[in-house]
Amino acid sequence: MITYITDCHDGNARARLSIRIGTLFGQAPTIVAADGPDPESFAALTLLDCLQALDLLGEEGHPTITLLNIAPRDGVWPNGVPFCFFRYGKHLVASTFNTRVLSLVRRELGIDHVYVTDIREAVTAAGFAPGEVEKIAGTQFRSLWYLPLLAKWVADGRAVPATQTAVPEPLDDEPVVAVVDNFGNCKLDQRLDLVPGTTLPVAQRNDDGSTTIVDVTCYPHLTAVPRNAPGIVPGSSGTGFTELVIRGGSAAGAFGLQPGDTLLERAAEKVA
Incomplete structure (x- = not known):
């Protein structure tokens, strides 16, 4: 089962994401729109709920893959924040490295580190030609061209260059x-x-x-x-x-x- 939580959820984006993931994995994803005035808080709670739902099966379940993309281009990172991955038991999550989005799984599930990737490094290591590397690293739609590839590589057990990175502890903020x-x-x-x-x-x-x-x-x-x-x-x-x-x-x-x-x-x- 593949779930994709994303703030790129218009009809055009959903069609392209569905086709690309269907081609890579042999099944279309369930696309969840992270819309509204605060997509980060929506994505954080939805990710936590999805992972906790796996613990309520009462029996052995199938491995799942969750992709998550909340990536404002705020100028802090070149062409947007990097992407990362982590496992929760046998379940895989591939996500933008957005500390607010990851805050609830950090606090509630103890996910205190993730593996952050560099697109150029990861795509080069996968054997792509230089022109393809630059196209994927420089695209406006990295969550279409790179994130599904990252999830596929990790799910298949391929070695992906990545840096283990701590997820900051959530601040003791007012309830939102x-x-x-x-x-x-x-x-x-x-x-x-x-x-x-x-x-x-x-x-x-x-x-x-x-x-x-x-x-x-x-x-x-x-x-x-x-x-x-x-x-x-x-x-x-x-x-x-x-x-x-x-x-x-x-x-x-x-x-x-x-x-x-x-x-x-x-x-x-x-x-x-």
Whole structure:
């Protein structure tokens, strides 16, 4: 099984990615769009959830391959950040070396190092001609021309030049909305370990740009939340990461939240 989480997800890109991976591996990938205002937080939580889902099989499963591409060209790296790979048990992940994207698997799964590659070095070692090396290294669409090759080489057990590199420890940041699901539930990127019956001050963004602090009650699970009322519950993502919900409604809509937003009262100072 091959899953590709990427911020290159328009119809043209999806068609090209599907064909290239299908040709290399003999099967088309499941392409997951990392869209919205904060694709990094979406990708981080989705990667963690995908890898944790492998532990819930209850029996021996097939090896999987997950590709991940979140690569803004911010000028720090020539032609974008490098690509890396790591294994989680018998499962392979090939990804851009984006420390925020890797932060949750670092914190929750103990993936504290990855193997970072240099495109020119890796493609040269694979026997490509100089002109092909430069084409692959210099393309705008490296996640099409290089990342699937990297995954294929590692999956096949071929030696790939790479440098073992530490994944920085995540900062102890405020909880951030990583994903807004189709119900409008706001999935956070951490577990808050709150006691049912207590309240949490949540920063609600208003249409006029102001912020209102709303004390939201914590509940043990979604069905304990009164209908049409907000609640804080342990969610289904991560290791029971916290979610802001409205039973029967959209918490994201009611609180004006989107991926990348901080949740707590102290976030109001940043919004005001």
